[in-house]
Amino acid sequence: MESNYKTALVTGASSGIGAEIVRRLTKDGLQVHALARDLSRLTALQEETGCVIHAMSVDDLEGLTALSEKLPVDVLVNNAGQSRKGDILNTTAEDVDALIDINLKAVLHMTRLFAPGMVERDRGHIVNISSIAGHYAFPGGNTAYHASKAGVHSLSQQMRVHLYGTNVRVTEISPARTETEVFGRLLGNMEEAQRRFFDEYESLKPCDIADSISFVVNAPQRMNVSFMEILPTKQVLGGLNFAKRTA
Template sequence: MRGLGDLCALGGQRAIVTGAATGIGEAVARRFADAGADLLLIDRDETLLAAVAGSLGARAHAADVTDWDMAERVAASIDADILVNCAGLYPSGPLLELDESHWDRLLDVNLKATMRMTQAVGRGMVDRGRGAIVNIASVQAFRPTAGKAAYAASKAGVIALTQVSAIELAPAVRVNAVTPGPIMTDAVKAAVARAGGSAPLTARRISQVPLGRLGEPDEVARVVQFLASPAAAFVTGAAWTIDGGALLG
């Protein structure tokens, strides 16, 4: 019987990761590289992306994921076995004051681009008879908070899209989502530092987490690697919560 470590290996697998220049996407890229995957990394931040890709020996494609034609160009450039849709935005705003551009931009980046990448890359996966897609949603899809109307709606949409994709692309392609709770990315650390290192919001969020801390990007990346790998061969249409138990509170 193959060990679990062997089953999670990604040697020889070609993987696309969007939003790979920072945060969770970067952590996924680092995990995948460590597991032996051949990587194509996408992000709109050309400078940070080049640094991450350079350190991993990966291909970099600087682009905005909302570019409809970009998805086809990327899909044509690599016979991907794995796609991770991680690029995302999370601005907040009271519902009664949301303007059209806020709503449209957030839904375009978080949801429409996930659909478009799934469509473009998933088509080749179906033709080749194999593939795994992992979408990064959020616990906000299940338990939204004030100010997150557009974000929560976009992530609930990502879960619905994941489920429909899992049905339509089966049996060749497995499609799953992860739903992280609060994760201590560099962007979150910078916000805490700007607030003098004692952001009340962060303290309140930690108090709501039974495990007593925020998560690390790599703790999301490990679950993404599992879902993308042969170890999860019978898992599709799932939404895996990674939140230290916050949804229980």
């Protein structure tokens, strides 16, 4: 299908879900701007798709501000994110700061910088990639990561209130386990991550998330898919643990 929008900006675009979003939105006919830190991967993606690349971090506020002043975009996809090992009992100050800065604060700044132009043009769509970690508590997840993604969920809800009455739509995409490099970075070994998390499980693929975003972006203007939770067919949420009483 051909999108009613013309331009898109995707953060965290050099690999995984972000790169697939760039490919899919380009296929939909948008001029896609890909933002990430890895210039070599961005260059390869540019050669493949024809996207416009911006090699910077989402915590580069000065760079993002300059970009927003010269780049009107119809679709903003806040995809960039990090994860870290550990929970609140053994995490570090650096881990907490990094997760909040990249996963939440950057989303706030990107929205603050680009949403006013959408409102002025009365045209736009903001897509925030959160996580099931922002909605459910489960063992093994970093506490600050869960908190940062919960913040993205709350932000998405509040944005719809503030954009009420305009033609700017807001969608939150909340994926469960997706086969990306993030697990390899956590373990420091992608082969180990592949064996531990994916070889024996049928997980989501980055293209599944990109296809979902294409669907919501290309939906009729009268329709806003406000929230989409995407799970592998054989992954379930919930469960109750009860610790035994000890002497």
